[in-house]
Amino acid sequence: MTGVNQVAVERANQRELEFTDRDFQRIRALIAERAGIVLAEHKRDMVYSRLGRCVRNRGLRRFSDYLKWLIDGSEQEAWQEFVNALTTNLTAFFRESHHFDLLVSHIKDRRDPVRIWSAGASTGEEPYSIAMALAEALPTLAKLEIFASDIDSEALARARSGIYSLEQVRRQVSEERMRRCFLKGSGQRSGYVRVRPELARHVRFEPLNLIGQHWPVQGRFDAIFCRNVMIYFDRDTHTRLLERFARLLKKDGLLFVGHSENFTNITQSFRLRGQTVYTLA
Incomplete structure (x- = not known):
């Protein structure tokens, strides 16, 4: 028995719940x-x-009993809970700030409708963060539309509320x-802030599975942000998504990706414009 397997067996023996290798592989x-997420072998403890x-x-x-119940029951809420549990939500205001500077430069002073995904x-x-940056760049927000999607229903519920801890926002904004x-909260909401309604109304949150056949998306976008998402997918999924994104961008549209993502050799639909920013080829 190898050292790695020995460690896995020892951990399994210490666990409160029975969790076998077959369970993990299933x-x-x-x-x-369900979600296109590729779980590496070292994610056992996280799972x-x-x-x-x-x-x-x-x-x-x-x-094994949970998985049998899940598969036999086919309840949508149960499957959503399963996906939510295995989805990683690591984000921050103005993360990779150079992206927002480039977006502002790209969009600044436009009078046509501006659409961002x-x-x-x-x-x-x-x-x-996109809404805040563009509020400072556009002459008016009347024609700004930000479509915001995610597969995690719990994360979307928090996003729709627009409520964050004051300490968190102060560190990043x-x-x-x-x-x-x-807006600063008071009373029971003391220590929290909420995105102002006049800004939040330009952001529309909807559930969307990127590997699903149907996307509730119409028209073309000036920019698409898909950052630190495709790192969880395999190469074939990267190719399919990039081709779909290309069809949804305006002629001069931009695709923003994460700092560790590089798709130069995966698709001919995009060319690298700057640091982790692509434009149509």
Whole structure:
């Protein structure tokens, strides 16, 4: 028995819930089928921790029983809970700030309708950052539309609320932007802030599965943000998504991706314009 397998067996023996290698492989296959997410072998502990809550919530002691219940039951809410548990939501206001500077330069002073898609909106920090940046660049927000989507229903619910801790926002947003774009809570809401309604109304949150056949998307976009999302997909999925994104961008549209994502050799539909920013070829 190898050292790695020995560690896996020892961990399994210490676990409260029964979680076998077969369970893990079934979970990997199910999340890949449902959401396109490729779970690496070293994600076992993460899967046990996150999905273990779902097993306990059903009053079960074995992952195999939970998976049987999930597959046999086919309840949409149960499958959504499964996907939510295995989705990673790591985001921040104005993350990779150079992207917002380039977006402002690209969009500044336009009088035509401006449409942006945040395709991996998570808990809302990215689309609200887009709205804040463009509020400073456009002569009016009347024709601004930001479509924000995610597969995680719990993350979308938090995003729609537009409520964040004051401490979090202060770390990521300047005091000037704080005054312009947020309302401070009081009483029970003390210590929290909310995105101002006049800004939030330009952001529309909708559930969307990027590997699904139907996207509730119409028209073309000036820019698509899909950052740190495709790192969870395989190469074939990258190719399919990039081709679909290309058909939804305006002629001079921009595709923003994450700092560790490089698609130069995957598709001929895009060419690299700048640091993790692509334009149509």
